[in-house]
Amino acid sequence: xxxxxxxxxxxxxxxxxxxxxxxxxxxxxxxxxxxxxxxxxxxxxxxxxxxxxxxxxxxxxxxxxxxxxxxxxxxxxxxxxxxxxxxxxxxxxxxxxxxxxxxxxxxxxxxxxxxxxxxxxxxxxxxxxxxxxxxxxxxxxxxxxxxxxxxxxxxxxxxxxxxxxxxxxxxxxxxxxxxxxxxxxxxxxxxxxxxxxxxxxxxxxxxxxxxxxxxxxxxxxxxxxxxxxxxxxxxxxxxxxxxxxxxxxxxxxxxxxxxxxxxxxxxxxxxxxxxxxxxxxxxxxxxxxxxxxxxxxxxxxxxxxxxxxxxxxxxxxxxxxxxxxxxxxxxxxxxxxxxxxxxxxxxxxxxxxxxxxxxxxxxxxxxxxxxxxxxxxxxxxxxxx
Numbered sequence: 001x002x003x004x005x006x007x008x009x010x011x012x013x014x015x016x017x018x019x020x021x022x023x024x025x026x027x028x029x030x031x032x033x034x035x036x037x038x039x040x041x042x043x044x045x046x047x048x049x050x051x052x053x054x055x056x057x058x059x060x061x062x063x064x065x066x067x068x069x070x071x072x073x074x075x076x077x078x079x080x081x082x083x084x085x086x087x088x089x090x091x092x093x094x095x096x097x098x099x100x101x102x103x104x105x106x107x108x109x110x111x112x113x114x115x116x117x118x119x120x121x122x123x124x125x126x127x128x129x130x131x132x133x134x135x136x137x138x139x140x141x142x143x144x145x146x147x148x149x150x151x152x153x154x155x156x157x158x159x160x161x162x163x164x165x166x167x168x169x170x171x172x173x174x175x176x177x178x179x180x181x182x183x184x185x186x187x188x189x190x191x192x193x194x195x196x197x198x199x200x201x202x203x204x205x206x207x208x209x210x211x212x213x214x215x216x217x218x219x220x221x222x223x224x225x226x227x228x229x230x231x232x233x234x235x236x237x238x239x240x241x242x243x244x245x246x247x248x249x250x251x252x253x254x255x256x257x258x259x260x261x262x263x264x265x266x267x268x269x270x271x272x273x274x275x276x277x278x279x280x281x282x283x284x285x286x287x288x289x290x291x292x293x294x295x296x297x298x299x300x301x302x303x304x305x306x307x308x309x310x311x312x313x314x315x316x317x318x319x320x321x322x323x324x325x326x327x328x329x330x331x332x333x334x335x336x337x338x339x340x341x342x343x344x345x346x347x348x349x350x351x352x353x354x355x356x357x358x359x360x361x362x363x364x365x366x367x368x369x370x371x372x373x374x375x376x377x378x379x380x381x382x383x384x385x
Contacts (some may be wrong), residue, residue: 005183007080007106008032011055013094015039015046017147017154018110019085023051024157025188034079046152059101078102081180084109088253092120099124099134106180107138112204113257114140114168114197122170136174139181140197142166142204143190150247158189165190168197205261210269212243212251213262219244235351317346318370322361323383326352334361334382341376343369360385 009032012019023033023046033052036059037043047054056077082098082105084091091111098107099121111117121138124130145163147154165185169178182192195203219241222230255262272295279291324330331350338345347364365373374384 003029003031003183003187005179006031006187007180009034009077009079010052010081010083010184011036011079011102011105012052012083012085013037013059013098014083014085014087015042015051015152016085016087017150017152018143018145018159019083020046020049020051020152020155021145021157021159022083022085022110022143022184022188024049024155025160026184027052028157029187031187034077042152046155049152049155051152051155079105081105081184082107083184084111086111087250088113088257092117095121095138096124096130099130099138105137106177108141108177108181108184109138110141110143111257112142112208112254113201114142114166115201116257118168118170118197132172136172137177139173139177140168140170141181141185142168142200143185143188144204144208145190150250160185161189163190164193166193166195166200168195168200170197201258202261205258206265209255209258209262210265212246213255213266215241215244216251235349316367317364318367320363320365320370320373320377321385322363322377323385324359324361326357326359330359331361334363334377337377337380337382338363338373341373343373343376 003026010026011034012023013036015023015035015037019035019037023035026033027050034055035043035046035052036055037046043054046052079102082102084094084098084107086094086109088111091109095107095109095117098105109117118140121130121135125132125135143160143163143165145160147156147159165188167178167181167185169181185192222241275291276295279285279288282288283292322334324334335345343365345363346366349362351360351362352358363373378384
């Protein structure tokens with residue numbers, strides 16, 4: 001059964017990780033989905049894995065058409081909703097092209113920076129390329145989900161489950177456009193957040209773009225590190241650098257598009273680094289250790305503000321660490337015993353012991369259940385440390 005409130009068919013312009021994942025999720029919900037991508041191979045992969053059908057029309061851009069206000073040639077198939085999943089540096093152009101090409105269709109994009117695209121659409125109205133009525137059919141959105149891997153082969157229909165999906169409707173956006181955008185988000189299992197484009201860009205600069213920069217900078221220090229040193233690394237380094245494996249080309253576009261907001265945060269980080277460097281140059285000076293402790297405490301305070309699971313207030317959990325053999329079935333066996341003990345798992349992570357064929361399964365539980373779970377697992381023969 002097709003999602004209610006979503007004009008169909010849906011055309012997804014761009015079959016990378018996010019576009020293909022949206023197609024898979026909408027198809028699973030019963031929606032009629034078409035795909036279009038400048039890369040025939042990327043589109044073919046997305047079609048093969050079931051994200052949608054090829055769009056039965058020519059979407060080749062007419063050079064200069066958008067800039068001159070020339071309406072592109074139209075096709076006989078008219079989508080009810082267009083999802084622009086193009087690379088960030090051309091998203092604005094594809095949004096305007098879609099508004100011109102498909103009269104009546106709701107057009108939304110999923111780029112990670114919203115202000116610049118909204119400004120391009122507004123400039124299109126001022127320059128006479130778009131009418132106000134056409135601009136009302138556009139709504140900017142940003143699903144806060146992704147993976148380190150890119151391309152349609154990495155797509156998952158459940159990628160957006162429980163993830164925030166920001167809808168940045170402008171004052172000119174038609175209500176029915178907002179309804180369609182939110183329907184897509186909810187159909188894919190995401191949680192909808194409404195926010196202005198400028199507030200959105202400032203927010204993601206801190207909670208998304210800065211972590212990427214930090215992970216990449218830390219990882220860059222590892223390029224000449226001896227293998228013997230890297231062999232000592234544990235989850236701390238892996239957690240800190242995980243997102244450094246992201247696509248460089250994509251991040252060039254994101255960081256360039258949101259440079260003003262990111263710069264303001266980097267200036268503050270630079271001040272903290274300069275402060276730490278001065279302190280570390282003479283760590284035995286009076287007050288130096290206190291200053292280091294204060295920097296660490298400020299980090300503690302910031303970390304404590306990160307929401308807990310399901311968006312609930314932050315909560316400290318107790319960790320029960322279980323030693324397991326590095327063999328198939330061990331993790332599922334532990335979790336089965338945890339379930340039989342009647343204790344809920346709040347979080348789960350795995351670390352491996354260097355030089356030993358064992359892993360350390362860290363099970364986060366409510367503090368009041370730690371001893372109960374420790375006793376239960378020990379009684380079942382597990383080694384709890």
